[in-house]
Amino acid sequence: MNxxxxxxxxxxxxxWKLKYNAYPVSIRDEVMKMTNRNLVYGTLxxxxxxxxxxxxxxxxxxxPTAERGGKGKLFFKLxxxxxxxxxxxxxxxxxxxxxxxxxxxxxxxxxS
Amino acid sequence: xxxxxxxxxxxxxxxxxxPDINNExxxxxxxxxxxxxxxxxxxxxxxxxxxWNQVFLTLFESVTYYTSGSTAMFKNYLKIAFRNLLRxxxxxxxxxxxxxxxxxxxxxxxxxxxxxLSYDKYxxxxxxxxxxxxxxxxxxxxxxxxxxxxxxxxxxxxxYPVVLDAARVRSFxxxxxxxxxxxxxxxxxxxxxxxxxxxxxxDLIEGSRDDVLKEPNSIVITQGMAEKYFGNEAPVGKILxxxxxxxxxxxxxxxxxxxxxxxxxxxxxxxxxAFFSSDNWWTSYxxxxxxxxxGYPYKEFNAALDELVWKYRNPGRVNTEDRYWxxxxxxxxxxxxxxxxxAEFEPNSNQAYVYLFSVISFxxxxxxxxNFINLTTARTSFRAKEISVRKVVGSHRTQLMNQFLSEASxxxxxxxxxxFALIKAVLxxxxxxxxxxxxxSLSDPMILLYSSGFxxxxxxxSGGYPAVILSSLKPTVLLKGNSYSGRNNVLLRNGLVLFxxxxxxxxxxxxxxxxxxxxxxxxxxxxxxxxxxxxxxxANYLDNRLDVFKEELLKNSSIIKLTASSTVPGxxxxxxxxxxxxxxxxxxxxxxxxxxxxxxxxxxxxxxxxFSKEFPADTAAIVINETALRLTGWEDPLGRLMEVKxxxxxxxxxxxKDHHYESKHQKIWPMALLNIHQNVYPVRYIAIKIKTDNIxxxxxxxxxxxxxxxxxxxxxQYTFLDEDYxxxxxxxxxxxxxxxxxxILALVIGSLGLFGLASFVVEKKTKEVxxxxxxxxxxxxxVYILMKQFxxxxxxxxxxxxxLGWILMDQWLQNFEYRISIGFDIFFLSGLAxxxxxxxxxxxxxxxxxxxxxxxxxRYE
Numbered sequence: 001m002n003x004x005x006x007x008x009x010x011x012x013x014x015x016w017k018l019k020y021n022a023y024p025v026s027i028r029d030e031v032m033k034m035t036n037r038n039l040v041y042g043t044l045x046x047x048x049x050x051x052x053x054x055x056x057x058x059x060x061x062x063x064p065t066a067e068r069g070g071k072g073k074l075f076f077k078l079x080x081x082x083x084x085x086x087x088x089x090x091x092x093x094x095x096x097x098x099x100x101x102x103x104x105x106x107x108x109x110x111x112s
Numbered sequence: 113x114x115x116x117x118x119x120x121x122x123x124x125x126x127x128x129x130x131p132d133i134n135n136e137x138x139x140x141x142x143x144x145x146x147x148x149x150x151x152x153x154x155x156x157x158x159x160x161x162x163x164w165n166q167v168f169l170t171l172f173e174s175v176t177y178y179t180s181g182s183t184a185m186f187k188n189y190l191k192i193a194f195r196n197l198l199r200x201x202x203x204x205x206x207x208x209x210x211x212x213x214x215x216x217x218x219x220x221x222x223x224x225x226x227x228x229l230s231y232d233k234y235x236x237x238x239x240x241x242x243x244x245x246x247x248x249x250x251x252x253x254x255x256x257x258x259x260x261x262x263x264x265x266x267x268x269x270x271x272y273p274v275v276l277d278a279a280r281v282r283s284f285x286x287x288x289x290x291x292x293x294x295x296x297x298x299x300x301x302x303x304x305x306x307x308x309x310x311x312x313x314x315d316l317i318e319g320s321r322d323d324v325l326k327e328p329n330s331i332v333i334t335q336g337m338a339e340k341y342f343g344n345e346a347p348v349g350k351i352l353x354x355x356x357x358x359x360x361x362x363x364x365x366x367x368x369x370x371x372x373x374x375x376x377x378x379x380x381x382x383x384x385x386a387f388f389s390s391d392n393w394w395t396s397y398x399x400x401x402x403x404x405x406x407g408y409p410y411k412e413f414n415a416a417l418d419e420l421v422w423k424y425r426n427p428g429r430v431n432t433e434d435r436y437w438x439x440x441x442x443x444x445x446x447x448x449x450x451x452x453x454x455a456e457f458e459p460n461s462n463q464a465y466v467y468l469f470s471v472i473s474f475x476x477x478x479x480x481x482x483n484f485i486n487l488t489t490a491r492t493s494f495r496a497k498e499i500s501v502r503k504v505v506g507s508h509r510t511q512l513m514n515q516f517l518s519e520a521s522x523x524x525x526x527x528x529x530x531x532f533a534l535i536k537a538v539l540x541x542x543x544x545x546x547x548x549x550x551x552x553s554l555s556d557p558m559i560l561l562y563s564s565g566f567x568x569x570x571x572x573x574s575g576g577y578p579a580v581i582l583s584s585l586k587p588t589v590l591l592k593g594n595s596y597s598g599r600n601n602v603l604l605r606n607g608l609v610l611f612x613x614x615x616x617x618x619x620x621x622x623x624x625x626x627x628x629x630x631x632x633x634x635x636x637x638x639x640x641x642x643x644x645x646x647x648x649x650x651a652n653y654l655d656n657r658l659d660v661f662k663e664e665l666l667k668n669s670s671i672i673k674l675t676a677s678s679t680v681p682g683x684x685x686x687x688x689x690x691x692x693x694x695x696x697x698x699x700x701x702x703x704x705x706x707x708x709x710x711x712x713x714x715x716x717x718x719x720x721x722x723f724s725k726e727f728p729a730d731t732a733a734i735v736i737n738e739t740a741l742r743l744t745g746w747e748d749p750l751g752r753l754m755e756v757k758x759x760x761x762x763x764x765x766x767x768x769k770d771h772h773y774e775s776k777h778q779k780i781w782p783m784a785l786l787n788i789h790q791n792v793y794p795v796r797y798i799a800i801k802i803k804t805d806n807i808x809x810x811x812x813x814x815x816x817x818x819x820x821x822x823x824x825x826x827x828x829q830y831t832f833l834d835e836d837y838x839x840x841x842x843x844x845x846x847x848x849x850x851x852x853x854x855x856i857l858a859l860v861i862g863s864l865g866l867f868g869l870a871s872f873v874v875e876k877k878t879k880e881v882x883x884x885x886x887x888x889x890x891x892x893x894x895v896y897i898l899m900k901q902f903x904x905x906x907x908x909x910x911x912x913x914x915x916l917g918w919i920l921m922d923q924w925l926q927n928f929e930y931r932i933s934i935g936f937d938i939f940f941l942s943g944l945a946x947x948x949x950x951x952x953x954x955x956x957x958x959x960x961x962x963x964x965x966x967x968x969x970x971r972y973e
Contacts, residue, residue, distance in 0.1 A: 024142045042170030045137050068141050 004089045010034055011047055012056060012086050015076050023062075023073040024048070048076065056082030119147045120160050123167045130174050139170075189518035196519055197526075203491065204523065206868045207484050210861050211527035214480025215570075216534050217857055220542060221473035223550045228466050231371045231448035235313040237403055240276070241444035242410055244400040244417065245453055248437045248699070250743075255699050257687065258453040259397035260439060262388055264420065265305070268402060272416055277403040279304060279311040280382060281374070283457055285684060286649065288827065289378065290353045291341040297650070297827050298337075301354070302376040303385060311403055318348050319363020325381040331359040332379040334367050352378075359384070370549045373448045374457035393425040394689055395758045399457070401444070414440045454687070472854055475615055479858060481574040482608040483865035484523070488516075488578040490605065490872045499582060512583035520575020521568075528567045546846070606905070609869070612862040613909035613946055614916070619855035620942040621917035622924075625934060626848040629925065632932045638837075639771025640681060641714040641801075645833035646814065647680055648798040653826040658795060661821045665800065670810040674800040675712040677705035678793035681773040682837040685783060686793065691755040692744045700740055701773070701783035702756070704793040709785065710768065712801050720750045720766030723787045731790045734762035738770045740782030759792055779929045799833065863953045866902065870954035874898065874961045882966040894962035895955075902954045906946035913946075914939050 004012070014030040015022040027048075028039050051057050058079055062072035078086075118124070127140065143166065150159040197204045232238055244264060248255040265278040284301045306325040309316060316324060317335065324332055331352055338347045338361075347361045359380060368375045382388035387396035404410060417439040422429070426437055442451055449463040502512060535552055543550055553559060654661050658676060665671050679685055685701035692698060707723045709715070718738060723730045734754060741749055749764045756762060770780045788795055802810045811830070818828045881894055918934060925931040 024137065025145050028142075028146070040169040040173060041139065041142060041166050042173030045139065045170075046173060048137070067145070068138065071138060071141070073141075074138060 003092070004085050007047060008051055008056070009086065009089050011051060012078060012082055015057060016078050016083075016086070020075070020077075022076045027076065051082070052076075054081075055079060056085055119144060119163045123160075123163050126171065127167050130171060186518075189515050190522065192515060193519040193522040197522060200491070202871065203487055203868060206864050207487060207523050208527050208530070210480040210483045210864045211524065211570075211574075212531045212534065213857055213861055214477045215528055215531035216538070217854060218473045218477040219531065219535055219552070220538070220550075221469050223552060224546070224548070225466055225470055225473075227371055227548055227550055228449065228461055232373055232444050234369060234371070235311075235444070237311065237313070238444055240403050240406055240408075241311060242402055242404060242413075242441040243444060243447060244402065244439050245442050245451070246437075246439055250435055250698055255687070256453045257397075257455050258399055258451065258457075259455045260400045261390070261393050261425075262396040262398045262400075263391050263393060263424075264439065265398075265400045265402070267420065267424070268400075268416075272413075274405050274408055274413070275402050276405060277307050277311050279307045279401050280388060280398040281305075281308065281401065282382075282387075282398040283374070283376075287354050288650070288653075289341070291351070294341055295827065296340070297829060298377060300375055300377040301380070302374075302378065303380040303382050303388070305382045305388070308379065311401055314365050314368065317364045317366060324363035325379065326383070327360075327362070328381055328383040329357065329359050330362040330381040330384075332363040332365055333361060334365055334377050336367055337377050338364050354378075354380075357384075370547065371448075373451075373460065392758070397455070397687075402441075410441045410443065414438075417441070469850075476854065476858055476861065477570075479612050479615065479861045479865070481570070482612060483861060483868070484520070484574040485577055486605055486608050486865060487868045487872070488520070488575075489581055490869060495582060509583045513579045516579035516582050517571065517575045520579065521571040524567050524571040524574065528563065528570075532563070605869075609865070609905050610909050610912070612865060613906045613950075614913040616855070616859050616862045616949070617906070617909055617913035617942045617946045618917040618920065619851075619858050620945050621913070621921060621938055623848070623852045623855045624938050624941060625921045625925070625932075626851060628932050628938075629928065630845060630848055632930070638681070639715060639769060642681070642834040642837055644802050644804060644807075645713065646800045646802055646811065647831050647833055647836065648800065648814065648818065649796065649829040649831070650826060651676060651796055651798045652794045654795075654822055657821050657823075661817065662798070664817050664821065665814065668810075668813055670803045670806065670813070672801040672803060673708055673712040674798055675706050675708040676788060676795045676798050677703060677709055678788065678796050679703040680797050680799055680833060680836075681713070681771070682833070683797075685773060688759070689757040690784070691757065692746075692752075696744075697757075698740065698743050698782055700736070700756075701781060702786060702793075703773075703783070704786040704788045704790065706788045709799075712799055715771050716769035718767040718769050720764070722766055722768075723789075729763075730765065731787050732760070732762055733765040734784050734786055735766040735768050736764060736784040737768050737780070737782060739780050740784060741767050743782055756786075762786065859949060863949055866950060866953040867957075870902065870957045873901065874954075874957045878961065878964070881961050881964065885964075885966040891959075891962040895958045898958040898961060899951065899954060902950050903947060906943070906950045909946065910939075910943045913942070917942070 010031055011027070014027055014034060018026055018030055024041070024044060028041065028044050031044075032039050048057070048059075052059060056079060057076045059074050059076050062075050064070050064072050124140070127143065130139070143163070147159050147163055150162050235241065243258065244260045246255060246257040246260055262280055265280050268275045269278050281302055281304045284303070286297050286299050287301050288295055289298045289301070290296075304325060306323065308325060309321045316332075319332060324330065331354075333341075333347065333352070341347070341352065342350060347364065350361050351358045352361060353359075362381075365379075388398070390396035404413065418431070421431075421437055421439060431438065448460050449466065451460050452462075499512065532552070539550060539552065651658065662674060662676065665674060680703075685703050687699055687701050689697050690700045705723075707725060710717055710722050720735070722735060723733060727733075734756075736744075736749070736754075746752060749767060752764050754762050754764060768785065772780060773783055774781070786792060800814065814830070815828055822828070877898070881898075884894060884897075917939075921934055925934075
């Protein structure tokens with residue numbers, strides 16, 4: 001399995017955080033909260049499609065509701081493969097940042 | 113809970129058109145949910161902004177998503193596009209031909225327009241250079257001239273600091289330029305101030321900008337002239353002799369670019385001439401160009417010019433509505449397209465033509481595209497099987513769209529390539545006709561970029577609609593054989609054809625009107641006879657041998673009459689102010705002639721008499737025309753005195769009938785003729801009326817006589833008066849030729865389109881024709897039925913075309929003082945031409961179909 005891109009990582013984390021309430025609207029809100037940037041629906045859909053194709057998430061229709069005119073919302077859930085990918089990503093982050101002293105990194109900025 | 117406020121409808125509509133990714137996501141619902149939340153949290157406006165923003169960005173995303181397929185797919189598309197191109201050879205040929213014509217015309221016209229708009233812009237200070245022009249009205253005499261007295265320039269420089277620099281320029285008509293053995297008559301000789309090269313950015317190959325024209329009797333020449341007169345020798349420092357005066361060559365410039373409003377081969381220093389240092393406010397006319405500070409609002413400076421008039425030229429006199437004298441600024445870059453004053457260096461073009469041709473170029477391109485759209489969509493039934501099979505097998509709609517877009521792109525690309533090759537081939541000829549230096553170099557990356565963009569845009573425009581339509585058809589509908597005959601589609605098809613026909617009809621009307629107007633101008637009464645009149649130029653070289661020359665010629669029986677004069681109709685008449693009563697002035701165009709002028713050219717005399725040798729006092733006589741008489745308001749003009757400014761008093765001895773001494777564009781202005789024996793104007797021309805038989809012999813005889821009598825080395829030049837005169841209309845004639853050409857092209861494209869459509873319709877109706885024939889219809893009936901459809905189109909088109917055509921042509925005719933009226937026969941002719949074109953395009957197909965054996969037609973079951 002390949003490495004997760006940062007955007008995929010954020011997306012999967014958002015879906016996991018939302019537990020049973022992960023559908024496009026809430027996923028978008030969560031990602032926006034995590035990254036503090038605007039997210040376009042089109043991009044979101046494409047990313048969802050992609051991670052689904054890769055097998056990291058599965059989707060399921062929820063119960064029909066009145067708001068949606070009889071259709072259920074489309075909910076997303078992490079698969080085992082997705083969870084593994086996330087854990088691996090975390091491992092990678094930790095290992096590459098492990099021996100970096102963030103203080104001295106900060107101090108090595110060019111003075112003014 | 114449903115939001116009570118719906119998102120903006122248009123945005124919703126756009127969103128719906130975006131193909132759902134994977135068809136799974138409930139895009140509309142998700143959008144709506146977020147929208148409602150933003151409405152409650154922040155308000156409707158923020159919500160709408162958010163919605164539109166999301167829509168556009170999502171659109172962008174899905175476009176990138178769909179076009180980021182692998183190259184394998186593209187190669188496939190192209191392969192199939194190519195195959196289809198070859199399969200439907202006939203249609204492909206029609207499409208490509210139409211597009212080639214459209215693209216070629218479009219680009220050629222755009223190149224021309226680009227050139228026209230670029231006149232005089234190459235000067236560094238072009239945004240700051242202005243020419244001073246004269247605008248004056250004295251009751252009914254109107255003066256609009258490009259010239260100003262030479263003293264204006266110096267005064268402006270002295271008194272107004274906002275004027276940074278100024279240069280005066282003056283042109284001379286045909287002068288004899290000699291160097292050693294070589295002598296030629298040159299027509300592009302100018303004189304200019306030393307500041308000329310500081311105002312204008314002409315490249316000096318040799319010579320220093322600041323003082324190349326400082327010394328009197330210096331001259332700057334072009335590279336070409338240097339070669340002509342000095343061959344390989346370095347010309348700087350050498351002498352050129354002009355009109356018996358020597359000038360030292362002090363500099364060499366490159367040829368002036370074709371996009372300039374004047375072209376000089378020789379520039380003499382202004383200090384060589386007295387009139388450049390004249391301090392007279394009513395004479396010594398030159399063209400004055402000034403440079404203003406950057407960003408100075410030039411219209412405000414006109415007030416300063418008014419001050420000048422008030423202070424110096426007409427001291428104390430205030431301008432009124434009926435009687436004023438104004439000097440005003442013309443931006444340099446405006447001159448070529450908008451200035452039509454008298455005394456221009458060269459005849460200028462017209463902004464209207466730029467607009468007109470721009471519109472025409474787009475129309476022709478549009479016509480070609482419409483053809484493409486029409487033909488492609490009409491052929492749906494042929495592609496039906498292919499499309500439906502593809503859909504059944506699993507192609508996405510977008511894949512089909514891409515397929516058709518690729519086909520359109522291929523056609524456009526092929527047409528563009530052919531068009532560029534055609535343009536390269538035709539450009540030299542084109543340039544020759546128009547006297548320009550247009551070029552289209554494909555090695556220039558900018559041009560390559562523009563062309564690619566152009567082809568792309570073209571493909572999208574022509575291919576877009578058919579692609580959408582063709583890919584949207586449902587397999588069930590297609591396989592059943594119901595083709596493209598939905599209400600909307602037929603409407604579009606008819607609309608396009610109607611548009612094409614209307615345009616063609618309007619163009620035909622235009623062509624006919626322009627032709628007739630030009631003929632009218634050429635043929636109506638000029639007030640003098642221009643046929644069989646030979647004009648011998650450079651008569652001033654004959655000096656005192658002039659009379660000998662005249663007598664010798666008169667001995668010959670082929671010579672009917674002749675006259676010597678300073679000018680002839682169609683050439684330059686010197687405009688001067690004339691006081692006819694103390695304090696009252698009119699501007700007269702002056703020429704001077706001998707006693708035989710009126711008789712030779714058959715100009716009528718209204719009152720009094722013309723000059724005669726029997727009256728020695730006639731040297732101070734003047735003959736004015738009817739228009740001039742009207743302006744003076746005199747009832748008894750004969751014997752009255754007029755003062756020609758700068759020249760003296762003259763007695764009116766006769767009134768000459770109004771005749772068109774200038775082009776018929778203008779109405780006849782006041783003019784007068786003086787006696788040549790007074791020597792105010794030199795004898796330039798001898799106009800000879802000859803008999804019609806053996807013209808070549810007569811011409812030879814005149815030439816020999818000249819060679820015998822004129823001093824050796826003087827060039828013999830002659831023209832015919834009628835040829836000269838028609839040169840005034842050259843620009844109109846050129847325009848009308850170009851216009852006719854493009855009209856024909858538009859018609860050709862229209863016919864191509866019709867032809868294609870006809871083949872399609874006929875093939876569709878094969879079955880119907882077969883059935884009709886087998887139940888007894890004869891060929892004529894069939895042809896009638898088939899043709900009826902097509903005739904309706906041009907007939908309907910006239911409803912739009914006739915009124916529009918009339919309006920446009922009426923507008924154009926306003927340009928002319930004397931114009932034809934647009935008769936009904938013109939409309940009839942144009943309609944007829946359109947109908948005939950339609951008939952011609954479809955008749956072959958109709959006949960073929962009508963004569964087909966029903967057995968063959970019905971076999972298509």
